[in-house]
Amino acid sequence: MxxxxxxxxxxxxxxxxxxxxxxxxxxxxxxxxxxxxxxxxxxxxxxxxxxxxxxxxxxxxxxxxxxxLGQQFIKEQLSVEEEVIRIVMYEKLHNAIQKLEKEERGLIINFYYQKQSDREIALQLGISQKAVNKQRHKILTKLRMIIKKL
Structure with a gap:
């Protein structure tokens, strides 16, 4: 136009x-x-x-x-209900992780908390990357079952 x-x-x-x-x-x-x-x-x-x-x-x-212009914006926050649900889920997850065997717990901590890759964990444990991947999936399935019971 x-x-x-x-x-x-x-x-x-x-x-x-x-x-x-x-x-x-x-x-x-x-x-x-x-x-x-x-x-x-x-x-x-x-x-x-x-x-x-x-x-x-x-x-x-x-x-x-x-x-x-220096305009301030309100930070988006979770509602009280969402925050409580998040805290309860974290507690359940923490309790479930504590019920794992020491080696399983170590693998989950290395992967999710220390942000190590399958390759790095495999080098530490002296096993293949595929074996680490299989173990992780097996442990996650076990965690899901433990959380359902809690």
């Missing part, structure tokens, strides 16, 4: 359309222009008596601009 604020001549584009349809097209086009342009553009207010210019920021703003 050459001029972003120009409403097309719908009567010329759709000569067979009724006046009601043309009016709906005009209103719809104006709403689209409002959302595309008017919300995103800063405006200026001139006060000729005081010789001042006031910038009216756009109603829709970018995150970068708001951060530059």
């Amino acid at each position: 050459k001029n972003k604020y120009r409403v097309p001549d719908f009567r010329h584009i759709y000569p067979e359309a009724s006046e009601e349809v043309i009016e709906v097209l005009r209103r719809t086009e104006r709403k689209m222009q409002y959302q595309r342009y008017d919300l995103k553009v800063e405006n200026y207010m001139l006060n000729r008596e005081e010789e001042t210019v006031t910038v009216v920021p756009s109603r829709e703003d970018s995150l970068e601009r708001l951060l530059e």
Whole structure:
């Protein structure tokens, strides 16, 4: 569109359309222009008596601009119910891990808490990477069964 604020001549584009349809097209086009342009553009207010210019920021703003202005945002937090559920699940998981054998617990701790790869654990234990992967899946299945019982 050459001029972003120009409403097309719908009567010329759709000569067979009724006046009601043309009016709906005009209103719809104006709403689209409002959302595309008017919300995103800063405006200026001139006060000729005081010789001042006031910038009216756009109603829709970018995150970068708001951060530059030092705008503070509320940190998203879990609800009380979600927090309690999370704590209960962590306790169940911790109890289930404690019920594992020492070697199984060590493998889970190395993989999930110390962020070691299957390859690193395999080198430490002197077994193949595939064997470590199988053991981990077996232990996770065992953990799921223990948690269900808790």
